[in-house]
Amino acid sequence: MTIQELNADRRADELRGALADRIVLASDPGFDAARMPWNLSVDQRPFAVARPASAEDVVDIVRAVTAAGLRLAPQSTGHAAAALGDSDLTNAVVVNLSGLRGVTVDPVNKTARVLGGSSWRDVIAAAAPYGLTALHGSSGTVSVAGYSLLGGLSFYARAHGLAVGAVREVQIVTADGALLRASGDEHPDLFWAVRGGSGALGVVVSLVIDLLPYPDVFAGAMLWDASRASQVAHAWARWTRTVPESVTTTLRVLHLPLLPELPPFLSGRSVIAIDGAILDNDSDASGILEPLRALEPEMDLFARIPAAGLLDVHMDPVDPTPAVSAHRVLAELPDDAVDAFLTVADDRRLFVSELRHLGGAIARRPRDAGAIGSLPGEYLLHTIAMVMDPAAAGVVTGLVHGGAAALDRWSVGALALTFVDGGVDARSCGYGDALEPLRAVKQQYDPAGVFLASLPI
Structure with a gap:
């Protein structure tokens, strides 16, 4: 047995002795399940996984892990695990906080x-x-x-x-x-x-x-076939230059797989969608939406809904998913930028290509802000692809980063930190x-x- 293996065994024994069933070691039967983040494309392999259920547990875990000469990687759900994947976790304990809820x-x-x-x-x-x-x-x-x-x-x-x-x-x-x-x-x-x-x-x-x-909100989504992508995307870009700060929307091109769990009108299709919320009364909100409704969407779900329903408007996956993504923050979205986006979005290997409307209060830093408090730019470009075959992860990662880079000409050189998915210099730009x-x-x-x-x- 090597010195490294002896040290690893000693550290494992120390952690087990101090934390009992609050630690899952690499030799434990449940380790593979415990180390798996929400983003299934990330194969993180830490020294161990700690599972606290209280603040006191966290104190014990931090003290035990540092006493064993190891590092700690806090993780609530693992949505951002791809960014953590840039770090070597060999001598680190992932602190899985999923049991600390309330x-x-x-x-x-x-x-x-x-x-x-x-x-x-x-x-x-x-x-x-x-x-x-x-x-x-x-x-x-x-x-x-x-x-x-x-x-x-x-x-x-x-x-x-x-x-x-x-x-x-x-x-x-x-x-x-x-x-x-x-x-x-x-x-x-x-x-x-x-x-x-x-x-x-x-x-x-x-x-x-x-x-x-807000007990309720005027919100929802509109949808067209992707054959209308150019018309809809250009119209949305023009519309966003006129709307008040009460309006926050996203435009997305989705290439949906043929899956039985999808509604028949979506399964296997490519579509373009606009979704979001409008913090105005129903009459004013309907007036704001009129230029988009004039495009005659095949589905229009914008209406007054309970505020809790806004969680489902974007139709993000609810189950762990293997995905990679990239993004850019854009200063503006002129016609040629929309055209560049449409070229990227036409690639069916991308699951989603989206533009989020920024500006307004997003760009204004509060007086008592922390290290970050605002985000410059007027739009955010986000490209997402599924990693169904781990062997293709490198190709897929190159695809999403290439798609994001296609709009570098309009980038402000900033980053939205919750969209960082690894492979970028977040320290200088973020x-x-x-x-x-x-x-x-x-x-x-x-x-x-x-x-x-x-x-x-």
């Missing part, structure tokens, strides 16, 4: 305390009875902590800004095993840094977020002037570099 709503102050492994569906289900909702993303299965602390783009964003602006408090376990409350008046340096630095600074066990007073101050806070709270994050700082 939401407590304060209807008077319109806030929610959210445990670190909770998803947006957990929050919206808890908030809805009070006529409240939140700055959630397009997928209800994404974790609140990872999404919010790395920015978070919502269908409410052009009116209310990035989701990170709604974070009021974070409870986090730092590298020395301390459980700290970080807010505007307690550890303010850490509070500033974690709103952007996220898992690079510790394990977030809970956060307090502001909620929105954090800008905040990078060096972030590193200073990282050095203060994690001088030995214990924490590995999907976006290293």
